[in-house]
Amino acid sequence: MVLLFLSPWLIGFFVFTLYPVLASLYYSFTHYDLLSTPRWIGTANYTFMFTKDPFFWTAVRNTAWIILWGVPLRIIVAVATASLLVRPRRGVTVYRTLFFLPTLAPAVAAALAFVFLFNPAIGPINQILSGLGMKNTPLWFQSPTWSKPAILIIGLWGIGDAMVIFLAGLLDVPRQLYEAADIEGASRFQRWRHVTLPMISPVIFFTLVIGVIEGFQTFTEAYVANLTASNGDVNGLGAPLQSLLFFTTRLYQVGWLKYQMGYASALAWLLLVITLICTLIILKTSSRWVFYQGGEVK
Amino acid sequence: MSVQPTRTQSLAAVGPSLKGRDAPSPVRRHRRAETVRSHAILIFVSILFIAPLVFVILTSLMTDQQANTKELWPHPFVWSNYTSVFSAIPFWRYVFNTLMVAFLSTAGVVLSSIPVAYALSRMQWRGRQVVFVLVLATLMLPYQVTALPLYIVFVKVFHWVPSLKPLIVPSFFGDAFSIFLLRQFFRSIPDELADAARVDGANHWQIMTRVIVPLAKPAIAAVALFNFLYAWNDFFAPLLYVGEDNRSWTLAIGLSEFKALHHVQWNLTMAASLEFMIPVVILFFIAQRVFIEGITVTGVKG
Numbered sequence: 001m002v003l004l005f006l007s008p009w010l011i012g013f014f015v016f017t018l019y020p021v022l023a024s025l026y027y028s029f030t031h032y033d034l035l036s037t038p039r040w041i042g043t044a045n046y047t048f049m050f051t052k053d054p055f056f057w058t059a060v061r062n063t064a065w066i067i068l069w070g071v072p073l074r075i076i077v078a079v080a081t082a083s084l085l086v087r088p089r090r091g092v093t094v095y096r097t098l099f100f101l102p103t104l105a106p107a108v109a110a111a112l113a114f115v116f117l118f119n120p121a122i123g124p125i126n127q128i129l130s131g132l133g134m135k136n137t138p139l140w141f142q143s144p145t146w147s148k149p150a151i152l153i154i155g156l157w158g159i160g161d162a163m164v165i166f167l168a169g170l171l172d173v174p175r176q177l178y179e180a181a182d183i184e185g186a187s188r189f190q191r192w193r194h195v196t197l198p199m200i201s202p203v204i205f206f207t208l209v210i211g212v213i214e215g216f217q218t219f220t221e222a223y224v225a226n227l228t229a230s231n232g233d234v235n236g237l238g239a240p241l242q243s244l245l246f247f248t249t250r251l252y253q254v255g256w257l258k259y260q261m262g263y264a265s266a267l268a269w270l271l272l273v274i275t276l277i278c279t280l281i282i283l284k285t286s287s288r289w290v291f292y293q294g295g296e297v298k
Numbered sequence: 299m300s301v302q303p304t305r306t307q308s309l310a311a312v313g314p315s316l317k318g319r320d321a322p323s324p325v326r327r328h329r330r331a332e333t334v335r336s337h338a339i340l341i342f343v344s345i346l347f348i349a350p351l352v353f354v355i356l357t358s359l360m361t362d363q364q365a366n367t368k369e370l371w372p373h374p375f376v377w378s379n380y381t382s383v384f385s386a387i388p389f390w391r392y393v394f395n396t397l398m399v400a401f402l403s404t405a406g407v408v409l410s411s412i413p414v415a416y417a418l419s420r421m422q423w424r425g426r427q428v429v430f431v432l433v434l435a436t437l438m439l440p441y442q443v444t445a446l447p448l449y450i451v452f453v454k455v456f457h458w459v460p461s462l463k464p465l466i467v468p469s470f471f472g473d474a475f476s477i478f479l480l481r482q483f484f485r486s487i488p489d490e491l492a493d494a495a496r497v498d499g500a501n502h503w504q505i506m507t508r509v510i511v512p513l514a515k516p517a518i519a520a521v522a523l524f525n526f527l528y529a530w531n532d533f534f535a536p537l538l539y540v541g542e543d544n545r546s547w548t549l550a551i552g553l554s555e556f557k558a559l560h561h562v563q564w565n566l567t568m569a570a571s572l573e574f575m576i577p578v579v580i581l582f583f584i585a586q587r588v589f590i591e592g593i594t595v596t597g598v599k600g
Contacts, residue, residue: 001502005417006429008410012471017436020444020451027447034450084340089333091340098344102351104578106531108550109571112557113354116564122368124353157350161593168594209438217440220533224554232558248442248534255446256538265446272443279438 021272027265034259045266056267058242059250062148066246067215070152075207078162079200085163086170096167103160111224114154115141141225144243151244154221162207169203170196198291205282205290212278216271219248247271358568365565379569386560387570388544392552399465399536399548400529406469407476407525408518414472415480416506420492430481437474441534449538460541462548465529476521479592483517484510520592523585527578549574 003010028045030038049056085096105113117123118140126137138146173196181191222244223237230236234257238245251271255264357365358379359372383389417423418430448468452458458467487510495505511518533550540546553574557567582589 002417002421002423005413005421005502005506008470009414009429009433009472009477012410012468013432013436016448016468016471017439017444020447021439023447023450024443034453081343084336084343087336089336091337095340095344099347101579102347104582105571105575106533106550106578108531108533108554109574112553112567112571113350116357116568117350117353122366122564124370127368127370157347164590164593213438213440217442217534223533223537227554228557230558231561232555251442252537256449261446261450268440268443268446271440275438275440 024265024268027262028269029266030262032261032265034261038262041262045263046270048263049266049270055238055242055245055250055253058238059245059247062243062245063216063218063247065148066151066218067212069148070155070215071208071211073152074155074159074162074211075204077156078159078166078207079204081159081163082166082170085167099163100160103158105158107220108224110154110158111221112228114150114157114221115225115228118150141229142240144241147222147225147240147243150225151218151221165207166200166203169200173199201290202292205286209279209282212282213275216275217248218246219252222246222249223252354568354572357564358566358572360565362563362565365563365568376565379565380573383566383570383573386562386566387552387556389552389570389573391544392547392549395462395546396530396548396550399462400526402466403469403529404522404525406466406471407473408522410470410472411476411480411521412511412518413506414477415484416502416510418477419481419484420505420510421502433474433477437478445535445538452539459539460543460546462540462546464539465532465535465548469525473525476525479521480514480517483514487513516588516591519585519588523581523588524592527581530578 027038029040029042031041031044032038081099085092085099102110117125120126120137120139120142123140125140129137138149140146140150177195177199178191181195186194226236226239226244227234229239237249237253237257247267248271251264251267254260254267353370356370356372359375359377360369360379361372361374361376364373414433418426418433448464449459452464456463458464491509491513492505495509500508531550532548533554536548536551537554540548540551544552553570556562556570557564
């Protein structure tokens, strides 16, 4: 009976999860171009990755940059916007809707919109910046220094999901704790530091894990920006000067543009291992800083 | 989302005595200043979020020439841009393809995830915890890791590339995130109702379809909504499977190639982007509660 109920997931797990994970481990030790049969080459793919592939380390650096800046920034902005919305005041539902609206934009649409908005020649963003007196306005997607910040800004524009989760977390903080803090004569900052922060730490933990996993998968915005700039030429992926070459971009290049399935599988497996390590590190350290209300276990 | 009685509300409750004639006016003035200040901040942040959309809308209404200039206000307003999109690309075909993927994969996820979530929450059996941990583990698994071997299978064994089948068929075999969300909700349903049905001689299948599913409608709606939106917006998976020829393209793919492939101006590109977003916005306003509560459940109870 149980098996009957589980059967969709069981089949799915073996066919669409376990098999591909093991198969890509096998392929990662082979040379495979999709036409001929895979040929065993030992660890050659991995040595090539770490010692010879000129773009591998670039992709690792770019992905690390986007995670190290993007994840904390997302959490800070989400907490900040949610804090603005937590007090019930007139019009607060309107503000909530306005803050959330951009999150509804599909990634491709948001990317296209910002490629235009960031356009150094005609885009409104630089017009506003120079109107405010900025001298050397950034070249955004045309500059290797500013292309990644541009990707970050697109992400922050769609902060709504994280914001809503933090908002719920903030609303769940028991009133009595704030009242107790007031009686103790706590300052605003102390109240935030010793009441709010511990109480929302489970949400920070959740957002951190999701953020890191998603950070490794950064792809769509950069792909759309590159393709629009290069008039559809896939050789333009990663431009300008490989500054938007992320891990997943490299994986896509190797696997689906060059059909080097063996090497692409090695990249995919490295991604799996790195994701696992990062998640485990966050999990291990979480007991030190994540505070769960009185035995509230899922 | 449980809303606690808040500070301002409790202040309002003792309001009359404060608001009375004797209330010292500096306090009142101070409070009004604070209200003005916080609304100013809220309006400023709202502008930051909404301004990009406004510029996109304005540009979508410009002429070809004007869209290529620094001007911000359309002159004249070219409303026909919104219909021109439909002739510039096979927009309706993309809409049809996208809707087909979104509806079928959503149906697949809902139908296949409900029994699994039921088995994980309302049936007692050995190994249940192990299976649940495995479900959570697949939740963490990056799509990129399984994508490659699956692509090879879909190409070589099933000959499904290019087509939409690789985007639809796997969803009929359960989705970890949906299973997790439904399981959390099923667990919160009191045992008494199921027990009553069991006393009446109902088996697990009947309890699931007649007791649990009707009670879990909000959670099922949230799962359906998220999957629909995911399929509507998804870019990476379609990019791998729909191929060079635009017969199987979804809106996300068609739009990503729109400016590059058709050498169109920004006005049409912006109009097309907005048309891609509008159904999502409509869906959001219809199902706002489902939406917000769904996101909240995933984050807070996770």
